[in-house]
Amino acid sequence: MSLAEDNGPERGGDEILAAEYVVGVLPLDERQAANRRIENEAAFARLVDQWEVHLAPMAAAYQPVEPPETVKPAIDRQLFSGPAGAGSAAAGGGLWASLAFWRGLAAAAIAAFAVYAAIPFINPPVQQPEMRLIASLAGDGSDVKYLAMYDAADSRVSLSHVSGERATDRDFELWMIEGQNPPVSMGLIPAGATAHIVITPEIREKLASGAVLAISLEPVGGSPTGQPTGPVVAAGDLKNL
Structure with missing residues (x-):
C-alpha cells in the first residue's frame, strides 16, 4: 500500500500521490492511473509539476548508475517482508521517516520500475518497448x-x-x-x-x-x-x- 492509500480521501492525499509519482515509487497500476489523471485533470497535473520542480535539485545531486541484479530482491524484502520486517523498521525510528532510506529507495525503485514498465510491452526482438x-x-x-x-x-x-x-x-x-x-x-x-x-x-x-x-x-x-x-x-x- 502506498502513502497515498494510507491517507485515503483526507486532504493532502493528492499531494502525496503526486510526490510519489515524481519519486517513482508507485506500483504500476497506480502509476498508470496517475498518468490518466495528469492527462485529464489540470489541478493534479499542476501538483505533479510542482513536485517535479521541488525535487529536481535532489535528483541532480546523484549520478545515474546501473543497479546490480541484487537491487530488486532487496527492495522486495524491504517492502514486502511481512510483520518481522515492519517491526524492525519501527524499532529504527520509522522506515518512512528516514531521509537516507528515501534517497536510496528512490534511485533503486525508479530503476526497478523501469523494468516493470517495460514488461507489458516486450515483443519479439525487432520491436522496441513503448516509451x-x-x-x-x-x-x-x-x-x-x-x-x-x-x-x-x-x-x-x-x-x-x-x-x-x-x-x-x-x-x-x-x-x-x-x-x-x-x-x-x-x-x-x-x-x-x-x-x-x-x-x-x-x-x-x-x-x-x-x-x-x-x-x-x-x-x-x-x-x-x-x-x-x-x-x-x-x-x-x-x-x-
Whole structure:
C-alpha cells in the first residue's frame, strides 16, 4: 500500500500521490492511473509539476548508475517482508521517516520500475518497448506553463495547461527540437485545461529522452513559415518516466 492509500480521501492525499509519482515509487497500476489523471485533470497535473520542480535539485545531486541484479530482491524484502520486517523498521525510528532510506529507495525503485514498465510491452526482438516521456514546459519572463506527456502506445502528446493565457488573436504552437536540428512543428495546441496532439510517424521516430519541446506564440492558424515566428513562451526537455 502506498502513502497515498494510507491517507485515503483526507486532504493532502493528492499531494502525496503526486510526490510519489515524481519519486517513482508507485506500483504500476497506480502509476498508470496517475498518468490518466495528469492527462485529464489540470489541478493534479499542476501538483505533479510542482513536485517535479521541488525535487529536481535532489535528483541532480546523484549520478545515474546501473543497479546490480541484487537491487530488486532487496527492495522486495524491504517492502514486502511481512510483520518481522515492519517491526524492525519501527524499532529504527520509522522506515518512512528516514531521509537516507528515501534517497536510496528512490534511485533503486525508479530503476526497478523501469523494468516493470517495460514488461507489458516486450515483443519479439525487432520491436522496441513503448516509451513514456514527460516534460515540464516553462520560460523565463513568461507565465505560460504546461505539463506534457508522451505515450508512444497511442502516438500522442497530452498537454495539461498549468498557467498563462494566449492572446485572443494568437495560437500556441508546439515544436520538437532534436539536437541542433531546426524545430519541427507538432501542431497547434487547442485551448482548454487539457489537450491531445496526435503526432506523425516521422516525429515519433525522433522523439526520445533529451529532445526539447517548445511552445511559440503564432498567428491564428499557426506559423506561416514552418518555423517559429513568434516568441517562445515555454520549453522543456523530455525525460523518461
